[in-house]
Amino acid sequence: xxxxxxxxxxxxxxxxxxxxxxxxxxxxxxxxxxxxxxxxxxxxxxxxxxxxxxxxxxxxxxxxxxxxxxxxxxxxxxxxxxxxxxxxxxxxxxxxxxxxxxxxxxxxxxxxxxxxxxxxxxxxxxxxxxxxxxxxxxxxxxxxxxxxxxxxxxxxxxxxxxxxxxxxxxxxxxxxxxxxxxxxxxxxxxxxxxxxxxxxxxxxxxxxxxxxxxxxxxxxxxxxxxxxxxxxxxxxxxxxxxxxxxxxxxxxxxxxxxxxxxxxxxxxxxxxxxxxxxxxxxxxxxxxxxxxxxxxxxxxxxxxxxxxxxxxxxxxxxxxxxxxxxxxxxxxxxxxxxxxxxxxxxxxxxxxxxxxxxxxxxxxxxxxxxxxxxxxxxxxxxxxxxxxxxxxxxxxxxxxxxxxxxxxxxxxxxxxxxxxxxxxxxxxxxxxxxxxxxxxxxxxxxxxxxxxxxxxxxxxxxxxxxxxxxxxxxxx
Numbered sequence: 001x002x003x004x005x006x007x008x009x010x011x012x013x014x015x016x017x018x019x020x021x022x023x024x025x026x027x028x029x030x031x032x033x034x035x036x037x038x039x040x041x042x043x044x045x046x047x048x049x050x051x052x053x054x055x056x057x058x059x060x061x062x063x064x065x066x067x068x069x070x071x072x073x074x075x076x077x078x079x080x081x082x083x084x085x086x087x088x089x090x091x092x093x094x095x096x097x098x099x100x101x102x103x104x105x106x107x108x109x110x111x112x113x114x115x116x117x118x119x120x121x122x123x124x125x126x127x128x129x130x131x132x133x134x135x136x137x138x139x140x141x142x143x144x145x146x147x148x149x150x151x152x153x154x155x156x157x158x159x160x161x162x163x164x165x166x167x168x169x170x171x172x173x174x175x176x177x178x179x180x181x182x183x184x185x186x187x188x189x190x191x192x193x194x195x196x197x198x199x200x201x202x203x204x205x206x207x208x209x210x211x212x213x214x215x216x217x218x219x220x221x222x223x224x225x226x227x228x229x230x231x232x233x234x235x236x237x238x239x240x241x242x243x244x245x246x247x248x249x250x251x252x253x254x255x256x257x258x259x260x261x262x263x264x265x266x267x268x269x270x271x272x273x274x275x276x277x278x279x280x281x282x283x284x285x286x287x288x289x290x291x292x293x294x295x296x297x298x299x300x301x302x303x304x305x306x307x308x309x310x311x312x313x314x315x316x317x318x319x320x321x322x323x324x325x326x327x328x329x330x331x332x333x334x335x336x337x338x339x340x341x342x343x344x345x346x347x348x349x350x351x352x353x354x355x356x357x358x359x360x361x362x363x364x365x366x367x368x369x370x371x372x373x374x375x376x377x378x379x380x381x382x383x384x385x386x387x388x389x390x391x392x393x394x395x396x397x398x399x400x401x402x403x404x405x406x407x408x409x410x411x412x413x414x415x416x417x418x419x420x421x422x423x424x425x426x427x428x429x430x431x432x433x434x435x436x437x438x439x440x441x442x443x444x445x446x447x448x449x450x451x452x453x454x455x456x457x458x459x460x461x462x463x464x465x466x467x468x469x470x471x472x473x474x475x476x
Contacts, residue, residue: 034344035297047343048351050227055331059088059111070124070131083257084112086360087325091316092353096346104309106293107349109334112326113282119274136321137265138275143318146279153283154307160291163406164449166396168288171417171445172332173389180385183378199375206233206379226380233376242373257323281443282329286313289330297344336384339391405456417445
């Protein structure tokens, strides 16, 4: 035991005790969560570019499908692709930087949602040349309604205990893997070389390159192993004639997405109802994605975070049609990138959003990114999407599967969620309006997990109501 300090006799009785020294103020780096930290400019740019490379194909694919389906020529379809990049950048900045109560302020990438492709194609085919204007009008209305519903929808976070979130995160990763497999085969099922040994070999080589780089590199270079793998894979693909330089020759230097390039939006009730359903699906998937990302970056997504994130989703979607873009939602593949690189800064993703805006304004730069062959992207995608599934499995490990019927909940939810992946034609006899939900394994698996968790763990007094409490707010 330390000796007591000795005082002079003539002051010991009249002086106040010596106060303990104040603790040294914590440094800014100690107080700042990794999500809110910034990186040096070069690291910020290259890490942001890595996010863009991982999600580029997912952004341009929907306009590539919807454009020809509604009768647009190649030039107008290319315009749609540039507009989608531009609006994805705006939505990503809303999500990562945010303002007021808008934005999850997490390293969250937003882009064109695949959930709306099928209904948008149906709307366009039924209405001919005016189809694109009807699509844009329906997206605006659905997005505004989604923005209004956000405070109520975000309260669903209390129904996402680990047994639900782990199931959904796992389904997100598993649902994305077929995308990587399709890219690995070439991306176009009608092409002569689809699934060729050349394409799959290139995907396998890229996967091997990424794994080797992750093993041998250290520090920042290890964090951008995906980007380096894409670059090396593309360089290897050039002498094999697997890259197309034609897009660079035809691309312009500047190309601003003129507002309402295809005419003023038109509003038709049937199209609006269809896109409202899509919006609910997107909000459900975004909620699951935010919960997944919150666990990965060690900043749990509570009700407030989800509300801000959904506001950013819906506001970004409402703005997109003005610049000829489609409905925006979270990109789960970039969650895998965060999990793999351990770079948690939201400002890195914000840098990626700025790059997306630049690509939308400069088609020639966008075409450079497009040089990456899909098989190369597929090889890297296997690691990215598998990382998401691994995070879900890690969450399930904390879900007490040995207790009650938790294992049964996971089994049923994963099984039903895998139906659209394992048997794509399973629901072919169902009404097309229902397919918007049923064709999304993430949405169906999420709903099943929530309902079964309530049925087995809460209804009838069997479970504890504590499991329905929302997660603590950040900082509490």
